[in-house]
Amino acid sequence: MTTAASLSPAESTSSSAVDQLRAGLEDFGRRDQQIARYVIDHAEEIPFLSAGEIAESLAVSGAAITRFAQRVGFEGYPHLQRVIRQDLRATLGMKQPGSEDSVVAxxxxxxxxxxxxxxxxxxxxxxxxxxxxxxxxxxxxxxxxxxxxxxxxxxxxxxxxxxxxxxxxxxxxxxxxxxxxxxxxxxxxxxxxxxxxxxxxxxxxxxxxxxxxxxxxxxxxxxxxxxxxxxxxxxxxxxxxxxxxxxxxxxxxxxxxxxxxxxxxxxxxxxxxxxxxxxxxxxxx
Incomplete structure (x- = not known):
């Protein structure tokens, strides 16, 4: 089975983890594609989901989730989860105020x-x-x-x-x-x-x-x-x-x-x- 391509450190700083998974999707093996699509589709839930819960949803082993995370360049699922949480905080957090022009309107x-x-x-x-x-x-x-x-x-x-x-x-x-x-x-x-x-x-x-x-x-x-x-x-x-x-x-x-x-x-x-x-x-x- 073709395995997922590992993400380089340069890639990990240039885009979000979900963007990286989406870009490499076609190079993944069948099971890794299944896991990657789940992570992409449920990105906002990932910070709250354990590897076991994802494994149960996909009818795979918890070890499969861990190996997937490692193959795509992370130390394990908790590392992938942490990076996605940071990405979400960056995109969903409170924004800095813009100019005062037309704020009321x-x-x-x-x-x-x-x-x-x-x-x-x-x-x-x-x-x-x-x-x-x-x-x-x-x-x-x-x-x-x-x-x-x-x-x-x-x-x-x-x-x-x-x-x-x-x-x-x-x-x-x-x-x-x-x-x-x-x-x-x-x-x-x-x-x-x-x-x-x-x-x-x-x-x-x-x-x-x-x-x-x-x-x-x-x-x-x-x-x-x-x-x-x-x-x-x-x-x-x-x-x-x-x-x-x-x-x-x-x-x-x-x-x-x-x-x-x-x-x-x-x-x-x-x-x-x-x-x-x-x-x-x-x-x-």
Missing amino acids: RFWASEHANLEALQDIPEARLLAFARAIAAAKQVWVVGARSSYGISLLAETILASFRPHVRAYSADLLLSRPEQLLEVTPQDVVVAFTLRRYSRATTRMVRALHKQGVQVLLITDQGASPLSKVAHQCLQLPTHGTDVLASLAPFVSVITLLASLVAHELEGGHLKQAEALNADFGVYEY
């Missing part, structure tokens, strides 16, 4: 385009999301870093209409895994992911999935590592300005889902909650 143009694109999400998919949230025994809302802020907003809005909604920081959940003992198969987890994808969110949501929880994923237009375990997925446009991705689509979809949940529950416990707010004088007016 570009911002509103991108926000407008994102919100228009949201209208392409099928109504049936949104209804299915809302019905799963409405029917769940408990709703685990999980995110990390900026996505955790989105999770807190989702908790606040959804808790107005149904009980047992709780936002969790994926990082804190990892430090207290005993909370998984509270999980039931009747629960759902609403997971928020936004590039760069948090390893903590990936690990925790996969753990919840193994407990039998239904996974509802709300993510950006990238290749979230959780897309394979998600029972339902909403991919939102997040094109932003030079520096930051847009969060407006997440806020809009959360608000819409809460409205649909309220409709499913015929208002839920909103009236009782408002009565308690009045009794305790929560609001000035």
Whole structure:
């Protein structure tokens, strides 16, 4: 069998690992082509996948993944994985601000385009999301870093209409895994992911999935590592300005889902909650 061509040090500094694999694909043997195509197609998931998980997906041995990485010029799979992670950080990380000219105009143009694109999400998919949230025994809302802020907003809005909604920081959940003992198969987890994808969110949501929880994923237009375990997925446009991705689509979809949940529950416990707010004088007016 023809083996994969080794990558020279000069090549490894001139382009990304995925670009190098793509360029050398035709020179690889049949099995190495299979592995290379998997790495190319799942590049954004590779930092989260072990060699064993890739081997299981391709029905090959873990040693085959290691040998492939070595044949294409890396010390082993962890080295290949590390280089791909660095490549992704370079391309998906926060950009430096550009010139100030037309920053405001570009911002509103991108926000407008994102919100228009949201209208392409099928109504049936949104209804299915809302019905799963409405029917769940408990709703685990999980995110990390900026996505955790989105999770807190989702908790606040959804808790107005149904009980047992709780936002969790994926990082804190990892430090207290005993909370998984509270999980039931009747629960759902609403997971928020936004590039760069948090390893903590990936690990925790996969753990919840193994407990039998239904996974509802709300993510950006990238290749979230959780897309394979998600029972339902909403991919939102997040094109932003030079520096930051847009969060407006997440806020809009959360608000819409809460409205649909309220409709499913015929208002839920909103009236009782408002009565308690009045009794305790929560609001000035």
